[in-house]
Amino acid sequence: MLRQTDPQASKINPWDNGYLTPLVQKQSYGFDRQEARKYFNYPKVRGGILQLSEDLFRVDIKPWKTALWHPKAEAYEMFEGGKLIGRFYLDMHPRPGKYEHANVVPLRQGKGGQVPVIALVMNAPDGLMEHGDVVTFLHEYGHLLHGIFGGQNQHWAGQSGIATEADFGEAPSQMLEEWVFDYDTLKRFATNEAGQPIPQELVAQMNRARLFNLGMGDMRQLGLSEVALRLYQQGAPADLGAAYRGYVNRYDLIPLPEWSQGQNSFSHLAGYGASYYTYRWSKVIADDLFTRFAREGLRNPKTAADYRRLVLAPGGTKPAAELVRDFLGRPISIDAYKAEMARAAR
Ligand SMILES: [Zn+2]
Structure with a gap:
């Protein structure tokens, strides 16, 4: 995609990603962000x-x-x-x-x-x-x-x-995101200026494009998780920027340049401490929780009522593993997360 505008290009830099991704999503998956935007007032x-x-x-x-x-x-x-x-x-x-x-x-x-x-x-x-x-x-x-x-x-x-x-x-918020990828939900409110609901094909394209670079995004999250774990485990190294780049580049497919000082804008490093990994781990749990909705229906009132009563209502009165077991009837599993990654790799 980059070579369409720059025939001499030999590598992709981190700052190219945000520009190239929508172009690839449009060309290879037929999903046009600007077209979708007309339905989200x-x-x-x-x-x-x-x-x-x-x-x-x-x-x-x-x-x-x-x-x-x-x-x-x-x-x-x-x-x-x-x-x-x-x-x-x-x-x-x-x-x-x-x-x-x-x-x-x-x-x-x-x-x-x-x-x-x-x-x-x-x-x-x-x-x-x-x-x-x-x-x-x-x-x-x-x-x-x-x-x-x-x-x-x-x-x-x-x-x-x-x-x-x-x-x-x-986890609860990551799971809820699924509903705005669901045509049945979107058609109720996503309408254009003329009042026409979002086309089913556009939602299908959106769902296909969603899988683009999913693995790369995950590797990036693993790199950031390692930064957080290492810095809190070992304390600040003499060259913070070099340490940050080293950890991130072990995972990221688009390495950071030598002058990058990514730690300076990694605000979660202060807010989340060592536990930045929670974003990936919560996603594992979110995908697992969603399996029951996927099976019983995204708008199934009994499933939603069980979810609210067993997962959300207890707040912090129970360990999370128990909340998930109460709702799914079994312990947390990584299978749904792995299945989604496998779907993205296809
Ligand atoms: Zn959040």
Whole structure:
């Protein structure tokens, strides 16, 4: 692909990847990100994601009339059978001085009769979004749901909401991402300006393109995991940049150049400490949890109710291995993750 524009090119540099990937996805998989973007207008995406949680978990979400810190921020209340069970803010669009990534900020833990309050902060366009932004939105919203469902009548604040073992924390959100690759879910809210739903073929292309470079992305995650483990195990080496490049390049198929100082922008190194590996390990668990939905139906209310009751509602009151066993009826397995990798390699 690079040689189509640069016939002399002999290697791909790390910064080429973000440019080349959509081109390959378009040429080899028929998936055009810009075409998909026409179906993801923010207000409809927000409506679709809130509706998805109402459908799956039998809750009602209504606007919450309360003071807000910015005209673009939004506030909602979640009810179940008429009872208030959670409140949340959405602060979705960029502005100067705002936090630049995406995350969920618990503002008040659910404890005793106290209702959880959570903010979801993102930097998505206030109009047409790329599908990747939709995935991020649903991912963060998954943390928000975990915070609310796991924060009902907990005795201790420390066990309320997203209080599971750290290497399980990403699993519920990573699993939920599957729903915005599901045509049956997307057709309900992903419509273009004329109101036509996203074509089934476009969703099929999106799913094929999703597998592109999956293995390479995984190797990158393994390299970053090794950086985190090694630096916390051995302390800071004299040449931090060289150590970082050494660990990452052991795995990455596109090596970092000699001058790279990647550790300076690896913010998870402080936030996650040694346990950056949790992103891969949570994905193993997410793929495993999803097997039951894949078998019983993504919109099966009984499966969703079991999932909420057995995995999300306990918050941090049980070891993660027990949560998974309660839901799947067996211990955690790496098989689903391996199957997805095998599918990508085909
Ligand atoms: Zn997350």
